[in-house]
Amino acid sequence: MPAHALFREEDIRFDVDVDPVIAALEKILPDEGLVVHEAGRRAYECDGLAAYKQLPLLVAIPETVEQIQGVLKCCHEAGVPVVTRGSGTSLSGGSLPHPQGLLLALGKFNKIIEIDAERRIARVQPGVRNLAITEAAAPHGLYYAPDPSSQIACSIGGNVGENAGGVHCLKYGLTVNNVLAVKVLTMEGELTTIGSEALDSPGLDLLALMHGSEGMLGVVVEVTLKLLPNPLTKQVLMASFNDVEQGGHAVAAIIARGIIPAGLEMMDGAAIQAAEDFVKAGYDTAAAAILICELDGSDAEVADQQKAVEACLRDHGASRIQVAQDDNERARFWAGRKAAFPAVGRISPDYYCMDGTIPRKQLAYVLKRISEISATHNLETVNVFHAGDGNLHPLILFDGNQPGQLEAAEAVGSAILQLCVEVGGTVTGEHGVGLEKINEMCVQFATAEINQFHAIKAAFDERGLLNPGKAIPTLNRCAEFGRLHVHNGELPHPELERL
Amino acid sequence: MSDQDQTELLKSRLAEARSQAEPVCIVGQQSKSFYGNAQVGTPLSLAEHTGIINYEPTELVLTARAGTSLADIEKTLAAEGQSLAFDPPQFGGRGTLGGAIASGLAGPGRPWLGGVRDMILGVKILNGQAELMRFGGEVMKNVAGYDVSRLMVGALGTLGVITEASVKVLPSAVSEATLVQTPDSDVDLHALSEQLLRAGRPVTGLIHWDNRIYLRLAGTESAVEAACQALGGEQMSATESRAFWTSIRDQSHPFYADTQAPLWRVSLPPKAPLTGFTGECLVDWAGQQLWLKSDMSATALRALAQEHGGSATLFRGHLDDCDAFQPLDAVQTRLHQRIKQSFDPEHILNPTRLYREMEAA
Known part of the structure; x- marks a missing residue:
């Protein structure tokens, strides 16, 4: 568990009388659709960010949209927080339960409703796994482009909630660029379809707003997405560099040449070694x-592009360039990158x-700064990097059984994120804020912006019942966190009383 | 005209308007003043709030003040072999970056190249309380906080005055060609587009007008050349091709010249039937966008569009008792009202331009 409390006092302000809620929910949900006993609830106490654990008050496992609607209406009336969960693979605690809330598990919504090959549209329930969509589309020569590394397990509803990316989003976009419409239930239990099968829909772009909203604005109960034809040809190149900076310049040069690769990934020396030890992909x-x-x-x-890329790589000092000769070799080149996280899991008891x-x-x-920051905390960091779009995944190695190491890893992580903001970037590219990066x-944001976020949230969910305490910090939280971060001599959030 | 940062001036004007509870009508070069419901309020001009603030070709990002003209931006990008992929209209050769985002309009390449919402990375806005706020940024992937940048696209200035925006730019196609074909019978533009896409042809425009099909191909030289050879049809010269697609994008094409009947824009799902839409029409976006000069009643037209899963916008012209945009359902109307309230509680920003109902508190 992290050293600090997960939820702040203002996040757990709800006063829930659980017995009448259970009685009401039992009427709505199927047998075994309501988990009340502790052992059953324990199974849901964490998501992909395993260091954070929280037992939910109740777990609901509905099977129909009407049942979800009933659950939401009931929770809205009784003032019970609701946290929606798909496959529970969030890396930022997005589906971490709320101690006073109901966990809405949508695992049973796992049906692909329709694959319309002619129009390249798929309509799916929110619990459908990302990869299952591509598998269902494959016989038609189609695929679903966003491919987060957890695609074998993560669900499409969660992909919408986090605006998931993946290796191929450099060319094909994020979830928001590939979803046409979502059916959403509001916290009051009202159903509406946001977006359409057309390329635009009247009114404000609420579809964009739903993406990356981390379950704070509504509950997605159906997703309509566009499929792409499989590319006719693929080619994979792998280049070695004697220093990271050269590799970075090669990336810029490829893009300056007018080429947008389908994927452009970088790994540092430590990541190469870990991956090679694990999958023996023949990495340099x-x-x-x-x-x-x-x-x-x-x-x-x-x-044409292969010729140009090879020239860029050579011009920027690649010490070795390999071009995959067949499908097997292409798969092998990717194998090490795709296994980078588990590979790191083998060399360190824990990683963040x-x-x-x-x-x-x-x-x-x-x-360079990441390695310096890690060194001051006596930890090591391994880097994999979606180089094409600037999305870094530093993996901070630690041993949770050693006193103080988790705290040190969290401190390194926090410093890295602040470094990203300092150089003009963002604290999260694709994993979401959740509880993990809320401080x-x-x-990254000033008071007016945070207030605006809260106002948007209130526009959808007046009582603040959907996923409370996540994604957008309260100003009190910022005031407390901000004590450590005086920027250019200015105290952040000066309007708040300092206690 | 030299570039200048008028953020403080805009902020103080907006604060003044707010204190007087006086609505403002946000304007740039007035190239789209016909679009949306009637403008209300004192003009707040961004025409002189101009300048490209940052452009880094290898980062594929351009940041500019909202009043910067699209023409200036295009010139700067073209010098580096890049362009705005969403190809925003420049009606009358005018238009600003802020206006392109606020209107959310995209050119004929939309189905293949994406729209404004696909390219926007960040914005600075003044909300209705004259607070300057920054959302998103200059990086390609950013999921910190709600996606306010994309929410500004198509909001027609009802939620904030965009003062600055960062957009993703892309390398321009090296080669471009247009083939003109005269079909024998009824054309299934969707089927044609799909067939070309699956054959790896670099389609970026597909229009049916006056019994001719106009097919734009843009990509690497070899891909465009191979496509031209395989597909056949009369090939336009490079100059003709550019002029043609610009005339479609900017509505200077003869089709748009007659402004007697109202001009409708009907947005449709792929492969939607086009029967029942009466009037003179130009079919764009491989059948997903219909430009229609029609005397059909708004009710009948919108009902038909909705039946096919689309919507109809009264793009140019006026009809009594007809708002510009297709009405929303009750849930979304309420969400629009509340979102408006959250950005602009005094209702001073472009009131009613998008939906009258948004102004109900």
């Missing part, structure tokens, strides 16, 4: 960094995965 363990570049398109396009995004030109400076939000 002598390199300080490797760059993996995937190109896709028609044969002619890919051939961060998710900042930075302007690419700051890469060399940021990596660092105070560094």
Whole structure:
């Protein structure tokens, strides 16, 4: 468990009389659809951010939209917080339960309602796994582009909630760029369809607002998304560099040439070694960094681009360039990158995965600072990096059984995120804020902005019942956190009384 | 005209308007003053709040003040072989970055290249309380906080005065060509577009007008050349091709010249039937956008669009008792009211321009 309390006093202000709520919910939910006993609730106490644990008050496992609607109406009337959960793979505590709240588990909403190959549209329930969509589309020569690394397990509802990215979003966009419409229930239990199968819909872009809203604005009960035709050709190149900075320059050069690769990933020396020890992908363990570049398109396009990319890599001092000769080799080049997290799991008892995004030109400076920050806390950091779009995933290695190491890892993580903001980036590129990065939000946003976020939240959920305490910090939280972070001599949130 | 930062001036004007409870009508170069419901309030001009603040070709990002003209931005980008992928209209050769975002309009490449919402990375806005706020940023991936940047797209200034924006820019296609074909029978633009896409053809425009199909191909030289050879049809010269697509985007094409009947924009799902939409029409976006000069009643047109899963916007012209945009359902109307209230509690920013109902507290 983290050293600090997960929820603040203002986040747990709810006064819930649980017995009448149980009685009401039992009428709405199917048998075994309401988990009251502690052992059953324990199974839901954490998500992908396993260091944070919290037992929910109740767990509801509805099977129909009407049942979700009933649960929401009931909770709205009784003032019970609701936290929605899909597969529970959030890396930021997005679906961590609320101690006074109901955990709304949508695992049973796992049906693909329709694959319309002709129109390249899929309609799915929110609990459908990301990869299952691509698998269902594959017989039609189609796929769903966003591919977060947890795609084998993570659900599409959660992808909307977090605006999930992945390796291929450099060229094909994030979840928000690939979803056409969502059916949403408001906290009051009212159903509406946001977006449409058309390319635009009248009114404000509420569809964009739902993406990355971390379950704070509504409950997504159906998702309509666009599918893409499989690329005719793919090619993967892997280049080694003797220093990370050269690799960073090569990335900029490829883009300056007018090429947007389907994927452009970098790993540092420590990550290469860990991955190679784990999957034996034939990675160049002598390199300080490797760059993996995937190109896709028609044969002619890919051939043109491959030539240009090879030239860029050579011009920027690549010590070795390998071009995959067949599908097996392409898979092998990717294997180490895709297994980077579990590979790191083998070399360290615990690791803490961060998710900042930075302007690419700051890469060399940021990596240097990360290693300095880690060193001051006697920890090591391994870096994998969505190089094309500047999204860093530093993995901070620690041993949770050693006193003080988790706290040190959290301190390193926090410092890294603040570094990302300092160089013009953001505290989260694709994992979401959840509870994990909520303090660092105070560094990225000023009071007026945080107030605006809260006002947007209130527009959807007046009583603040959906996922309380997540994503947007209260000003009191910022005041407390801000004591440590005086920026340019200015006290953040000066309007607040300091106690 | 030299670039200048008028943020403080805009802020104080807005604060003044707020203290007087006097609505403002946000304007740039007035290229889209016809669009949306009638303008209300004292003009708040961003026309002189101009200048590109940051442009880094290798970061694929451009940040500019809202009043910066699209033409200036395009010129700067073109010097580096890049462009605004969403290809915003420049009606009458005018238009600003702020206006492009606030209107959310995109050119004929929209189905293949994405729209404004796909390219916006960050904004600075003044909300209705004259508070300057920054959302998003200059990086490609950013999920910190609600996506206020995208919420500004198409909001027609009802939620905030955009003072600055960062957009993703992309390398321009090296090669471009347009093929003109005269089809024998009824055209299924959707099927044609799908067939081309699956064959890896670099389609970026597909229009049906006056019994001709206009197909734009843009990409690497080899891909465009191969497509032209394989597909056939009359090929426009490069100059003709650029002029044609610009005339569609900016509505200077002869189709748009007659302004007697109101001009409707009907947005439809892929493969939606186009039957029943009576009047003269230009079919854009491979059948997903219908430009229609029609005397159909607004009610009938909107009902038909809705039946097909789309919507109809009264784009140009006036009809009694007809708002510009398709009405929303009750839940979304309420959300629009509350969101408006959260940004602009005094209702001073472009009131009623998007929906009259948004002004009900």
